[in-house]
Amino acid sequence: MLSSRLVQFRSMCLPVVLCSRHKRNIHVGKQLRCRSKPELYDVVVCGGGMVGTAMAAALGHEPMFEGKRVLLLEAGPKQNYNEPLPEKFFNRTCSLNAGAVSLLRSFGAWENILNARCQEVKRMQIWDACSDSIITFNHDSLENLAYVAENNVILAGILKQLDAAGDRVHVKYGATVKDYKLPGGQSFDTEQSKYACVQLESGEEIRAKLMIGADGFKSMLRSAANIPTISWNYNHVGVVASLRLAEPTENNVAWQRFLKTGPIALLPLSNEYCNLIWSTTPEESKHLMMLPAESFVDAVNHAFWSDEHKNSAAQYTNRLFDGLLTRLGLEGSSSQQLPPTIIEVDKGSRAMFPLSLSHATQYVRSRVALVGDAAHRVHPMAGQGVNLGFGDVALLRDLLVSVVYEGKDVGSLGHLLKYETQRQRHVVVSMASVDGLYRLYGTDVTPVVLLRSLGLQATNALRPLKEKMIQFAAN
Amino acid sequence: MNILSGTVRTIKNAGSWAILRVCQSYRQPVASVVNTHRNHSSYNKVCCRHSEASGGTNTIDDEEVALFSRHANEWWNETGEFAALHSLNDLRVPLVRDALLAQITPSGDNKTLKPMPLAGFNILDVGCGGGILSEPLARLGANVTGIDASEEGIKVAKWHKTLDPEALSRLNYRCAAIENIATAEAETYDGLVASEIIEHVTDQRGFVTACCQLVKPGGSIVFTTLSRTYLSYALGIVAAERILRIVPAGAHDWKKFVLPDELQDMIRENGMNIRLVHGMMFNPLTSRWSWISDTSINYAIHAVKPGKSASSSESSSSSDSDSG
Structure with a gap:
């Protein structure tokens, strides 16, 4: 009796102790694990992209999570962030808003990114190919509107902080997920069914009180949780490239022009370089990818400068409206700055990727929460993609902290639903407005062009409205 | 049996x-x-x-x-029959936590978040049932003893604890009646919680006396219960049990409900100081609780035993104003 109890006790306790203390001592851990119950973590984050790594690092640096067990699963190998940055810019970038910056700052990653490479955006100019209407956003008094940083730089900055969290976050690289076993909703829990369980290709099983899906827009955890998505394809492709300016300038303006085929944007990378995000039809994108370098540069310059799609009726009305606004004492059309001229495209920096929009109808289930693209994928037009993901991380982290301070089980549905409600309230509006803008500008029918240019002008003139927009975009 | x-x-x-x-x-x-x-x-x-x-x-x-x-089997289904008790944790866990923390930092200024804020506190959860309240208190670091006269409740509680043995290692359950341990374990606990239990007790005066006996000087007792008003009859019995069925029918006997004043008197008779009396309201639509000033349905009382603890400074006068 006594000896059988001892055996039970050993099989329950030993692996836990060994695995947590000597996590990197895989041989010892594995042997024991095979004979015992799967390890139980408080939080397992699936997916080591920017958002997933930020989730793990944020929890790892959270004082309230001291003593909690957090694991990050990443299918790929570990990235070496200590290598010096290549001189050439990476072609995938994000524009980080104030909310994203404050999240990254909260666990120290922001300093890493600032020290590595990023460019501040002080002004944003959005205009239309069919008329002269224009809207500009400036942050006169407050800090910068946004920062443009390369995805790899952002990830490296977060990874460095993840490592700085030390033993508080375990990381498994090369961990391909085979299957998830999730608790069955309302029914009575048993020891096997209570927690979420992930099976790796290696055969290892890991249990989690809360499984966070940061595994991208094709999220496997989302499918395992049977969470449906609403999605549609824009039948559009994003073309990206690193572009060199004709001459170095104080490059701190983000430029976006709505063309008939889709928006084209230039984000500042340095005083000499810009990142191009050109959303267009599949045919045109193929054409753009095939073009010789010089012709590609010409095409970009043409897209920003061309007057060929101007709609005379809209322009005439714009001028009248502008006069009216000025008489009303509003600021009328902002002085339009001219976008910089491009002279060269970095060799090998041109790339294309399909654009789509998808939204999970639910972000949570019992013991499951989705963050980032697993929950919502937007058109990269407004640089919102990763900002929404970092917004998820910030809210979920704050919520989990308060949950821990109330002694609650981190994975119970009650508080996860709060996360879902609060995030969807924000994300759905963002997605709808990005998608709406996209559709609004995807046409050259005169009444629509007229309305949208008047709308843009009016919005530009109304300071409080603009400030509200900046605030919303910042969170 | x-x-x-x-x-x-x-x-x-x-x-x-x-x-x-x-x-x-x-x-x-x-x-x-x-x-x-x-x-x-x-x-x-x-x-x-x-x-x-x-x-x-x-x-x-x-x-x-x-x-x-x-x-x-319904105990631990957060959306099942005991959903209201699960969500009541939103109020009572912070109440107990902050009551105990106030014993070591009476001013409440340095409310810096700590992962195990209640580490070192001994808490007795009277009428712990399946452990709905005991578990979160143990997760906050406290040494929690849950007692219940029901063997079945204790069995459920003990079983559920094994689902998270590491986090709940400081939690123990015993099948016991409070007056059996009141003398033997007198002045053992830093905090005693009797949540949603006194309204089922016959000898309420004896129950309160036993509770007060068990806490150390400077220690806290926290009660949550239902008041005996027409409103609580209408909402607590008619609406909750018969119409909405949030609470199993027959769960409560309205005549046993205690008025806040009556309970305060019983507590004061045992030499305790009342710190706080506050109303609680359940919203059946959201299944969430919130604090309200009105104590005519559900309410919570926090009282402190005078004694050597740092928290024993008098503040009972201010709490009386809360009890409207």
């Missing part, structure tokens, strides 16, 4: 409660067992030690056992 219950009944009929007091003096009469046992704390059950001696049959008890085993 069955025999014992039968015995209990006989004793009751004989009009003598003296012997019964050994295990459940303040508990309610056995005749109402079927109606009331389904509350989260199955206080009607007698102590486990005695249950070994069971053997006879008793119709009421058989029903009771059948019902209980059915409902035991």
